[in-house]
Amino acid sequence: MTSWTALLGTTRRRLVAAGTVVVLALAVLLAVLLPGDEPVTRPTADPTPTTASASPAVPDAPPETPAATFPTTVAAAVVDEVDVFAGPDAGAAPVQSLDAGDQLSGQLTFVVDSQQGDWLQVQLPTRPNGSTGWVRAADMSLTSHDYSIEVRLAEHRMLVRQADAVLLDTPVGVGAADAPTPGGTYYLKELLQPPDPDGGYGPYAYGLSGFSTVFTSYSGGEGVIGIHGTDAPETVGTDVSDGCIRVTNEVVRQMVEDIGLPLGTRVTITA
Known part of the structure; x- marks a missing residue:
């Protein structure tokens, strides 16, 4: 194989x-x-994707840069399994757990939207698209770019x-x-x-x-x-x-x- x-x-x-x-x-x-x-x-349900049109010529001049906030904070898991919570509540049960072994790279990586104490709100690499959740900061190594x-x-x-x-x-x-x-x-x-x-x-x-x-x-x-x-x-x-x-x-x-x-x-x- x-x-x-x-x-x-x-x-x-x-x-x-x-x-x-x-x-x-x-x-x-x-x-x-x-x-x-x-x-x-x-x-089973009909999807509602965005379709693309025929290809025009690529313009010579780059467009204006869209509004963005930098730096982007990235959280890389330092544990094999990451518990995801609905909110920053240590007493709550996790709503799901993500296993690094299920990723082709063997690594779980997230983009951080916000931090509250010992908790990070992150974008999740899961369905449905755009999902977010809360993870423990202690389970992550943070970088920025x-x-x-x-x-x-x-x-x-x-x-x-x-x-x-x-x-x-x-x-x-x-x-x-x-x-x-x-x-x-x-x-x-x-x-x-x-x-x-x-x-x-x-x-x-x-x-x-x-x-x-x-x-x-x-x-x-x-x-x-x-x-x-x-x-x-x-x-x-x-x-x-x-x-x-x-x-x-x-x-x-x-x-x-x-x-x-x-x-x-x-x-x-x-x-």
């Missing part, structure tokens, strides 16, 4: 220094990437920023009409390295905290959306994928190896 390597850092230099790699089964791969042979499951990603579906365009500076402005492939990329605000939750850098997913794939609104399962996974490379660069700039954001291999290498986008980078997807 083909396997993937999960990268628990950002740049290649940091990965080598940390020496952290995990071998992953392709049967539970980051889902909603490219069409596969495995069956997929659609929800000022990176963000904006994806404009109708324009087939992605901008990577550091604070107000545009570092990357590039065309992207997005979901096809029957499997659209869901709009919303997510974050990069993991970084994966496919075994074949020239294969369908390119040399790197970021897993996002969001999920397809069409597929409830995909190739043994949960329908996670992602940003990844491709062996078909001519499809970048079109409605082509099963929900993921497709970039050229050169671009995804730039994101990982040159920019070094950290986990917890916010990803805003708009129509």
